[in-house]
Amino acid sequence: MNTAVSFLGAARTVTGSRFAVTAPSGRTVLVDCGMYQGARELRRRNWSPFPLRVEGIDAVVLSHAHLDHCGWLPRLVRHGYHGPVLCSPRTAEVAAIVLRDAAHLQEEDAAHATRRGSSRHTPALPLFDTADAEKAIDLFRPVPFDRMTPIGADARVRLRPAGHILGSSTVELESGGRTVVFSGDLGRDDHPLLCPPQPPPAADAVVVESTYGDRRHPPRTLHHLAEHVERALARGGTVLVPAFAVDRTAVLLMALRDLMRSGALPTVPVYVDSPMAQAALEVYRAAVRAGDLQIRDEVRGRAHDPFDPGELRLAHSPQESAALDRLTTPSILVSASGMATGGRVLHHLVHLAPNARNLILLPGFQVPGTRGRAMLDGAAAIKIFGEYVPVRAEVAGLDDLSAHADAEGLLAWLRGMPAPPHTCYVVHGEPAAAAALTARIRHDLGWCAVVPELGERVLVQGRAA
Structure with missing residues (x-):
């Protein structure tokens, strides 16, 4: 046998x-x-x-x-x-x-x-x-x-x-x-x-x-990310990014750091509202500091935090998370889960999806049957907590960060x-x-x-x- x-x-x-x-x-x-x-x-x-x-x-x-x-x-x-x-x-x-x-x-x-x-x-x-x-x-x-x-x-x-x-x-x-x-x-x-x-x-x-x-992925570029985000910030909106807590959040923060430092995007507050993403970021920071051989040479051992775009703010408590639904100035809000299947991002979608000023940015593969995939496919409403929420915000997918x-x-x-x-x-x-x-x-x-x-x-x- x-x-x-x-x-x-x-x-x-x-x-x-x-x-x-x-x-x-x-x-x-x-x-x-x-x-x-x-x-x-x-x-x-x-x-x-x-x-x-x-x-x-x-x-x-x-x-x-x-x-x-x-x-x-x-x-x-x-x-x-x-x-x-x-x-x-x-x-x-x-x-x-x-x-x-x-x-x-x-x-x-x-x-x-x-x-x-x-x-x-x-x-x-x-x-x-x-x-x-x-x-x-x-x-x-x-x-x-x-x-x-x-x-x-x-x-x-x-x-x-x-x-x-x-x-x-x-x-x-x-x-x-x-x-x-x-x-x-x-x-x-x-x-x-x-x-x-x-x-x-x-x-x-x-x-x-x-x-x-x-x-085939297009050549990795930050152009599309900058274009989508700049347009939403210019109209006074909040950019909501349902991002996978592990790796995707870290890569997104690195990209935003590069764009804000180069002047391609204005420096605005970037909120990370996911306890899991925050814990994962600490593991990633430790790997960078320790010179882990999985990390690229140009990043390994950096003295500065490669994941801080300039105004990084962490929401720890449920109260801090809820306050982010009342933002009045252009901001970027990164929350999990990455396909909007659960987690704190659902509460943000309830408040932010109905407003046309806002942008829902989906940076990665969206499995069929998830809310992320439904929004990417043009759903006019998504069901959250047993009720339908209208989706009037701009929705954009982004494979560049896959x-x-x-x-x-x-x-x-x-x-x-x-x-x-x-x-x-x-x-x-x-x-x-x-x-x-x-x-x-x-x-x-x-x-x-x-x-x-x-x-x-x-x-x-x-x-x-």
């Missing part, structure tokens, strides 16, 4: 990454344990029973700390998992922040549903709670990059920097005599803060993401493999994006490439000598 890979999430969709690698002995390693986000039909999968025996999982390996790659871990713990969770040291730091915030939001949403009587259960149940998150965090076992680490008797794992967010990794997993490489989420070569992804090693199979598998490699970047990373794998599996993308990247891999590289089905189990065949 050969080593097998089971696709338990992120198959023909861009969320919920979970992949199980099972050796001939039956020992299993789970690579990523992500939460489904987006449309209701996808979110319901978070409540589905886990398809494998939890007792049979030797270890979990996390590629990085985004919720769609680590957010289901507390639920796995609730189901009885108590083995190690291997990840890079920075992922351990950031994922702890992400999971605590996610548990808090789960508890808040359940309490809100109980008050409204909108749940099937009384009281409403969270997917997981703070106790589950803390148990999951206690299982983190940080491992350094570029070191082969044993997992049980018949598996080993090595992590390499992926350049997507701080701590993000590609995963090389040797199991039962076969090697499978997982891209996780790959970063861009021109990320302003992080070094490019390291090339992959030789492998029998490779599992690659395809978030932007059907498109931290995902595009189709060319994904292909370039794959070309870096020393030899072709037996099979390339294309995951973590909408159907059109996954299909487009699969076609490019077949045509440009001449490889066997497929888009697996959810729940599909495949045997890992050895590559040709």
Whole structure:
């Protein structure tokens, strides 16, 4: 019997990454344990029973700390998992922040549903709670990059920097005599803060993401950001940026610093209203100060704060957050979540979306079924807290700040493999994006490439000598 890979999430969709690698002995390693986000039909999968025996999982390996790659871990713990969770040291730091915030939001949403009587259960149940998150965090076992680490008797794992967010990794997993490489989420070569992804090693199979598998990013420029923001500030509006708390907020603040220091934008107050984003910024600052090798040479070891545009202001308490809805002077307000699925940004949308002076700037991929995607697609109203809120504010999308490699970047990373794998599996993308990247891999590289089905189990065949 050969080593097998089971696709338990992120198959023909861009969320919920979970992949199980099972050796001939039956020992299993789970690579990523992500939460489904987006449309209701996808979110319901978070409540589905886990398809494998939890007792049979030797270890979990996390590629990085985004919720769609680590957010289901507390639920796995609730189901009885108590083995190690291997990840890079920075992922351990950031994922702890992400999971605590996610548990808090789960508890808040359940309490809100109980008050409204909108749940099937009384009281409403969270997917997981703070106790589950803390148990999951206690299982983190940080491992350094570029070191082969044993997992049980018949598996080993090595992590390499992926350049997507701080701590993000590609995963090389040797199991039962076969090697499978997982891209996780790959970063861009021109990320302003992080070094490019390291090339992959030789492998029998490779599992690659395809978030932007059907498109090419325009050259990274701050022109579009400056144009949108300047127009809103000139009409006296507030720029509301629903930004991912991890990495996107840091990159956005760096961009605003450059624009304000160059005079391309006026220096106005920039508010960060997300406890998770503020905590993540501290991890990023520590990495810069410590000279972390993931950080680009031109940023590493800077004496000044690269994330302060000049008038950076942090909203800590709920009262400070609420006061931001009454701003009377042109300002920029950065709040989470990045696709407007939850968090403090929802309260700001209620107050700011109805006013045509304001700008809602969406700097990154918006999963179908989210409020961010609805606004980007021109929705005249969005539903928040059970009521519809009119969207009269200008809405603009911005791919310039995306931290995902595009189709060319994904292909370039794959070309870096020393030899072709037996099979390339294309995951973590909408159907059109996954299909487009699969076609490019077949045509440009001449490889066997497929888009697996959810729940599909495949045997890992050895590559040709």
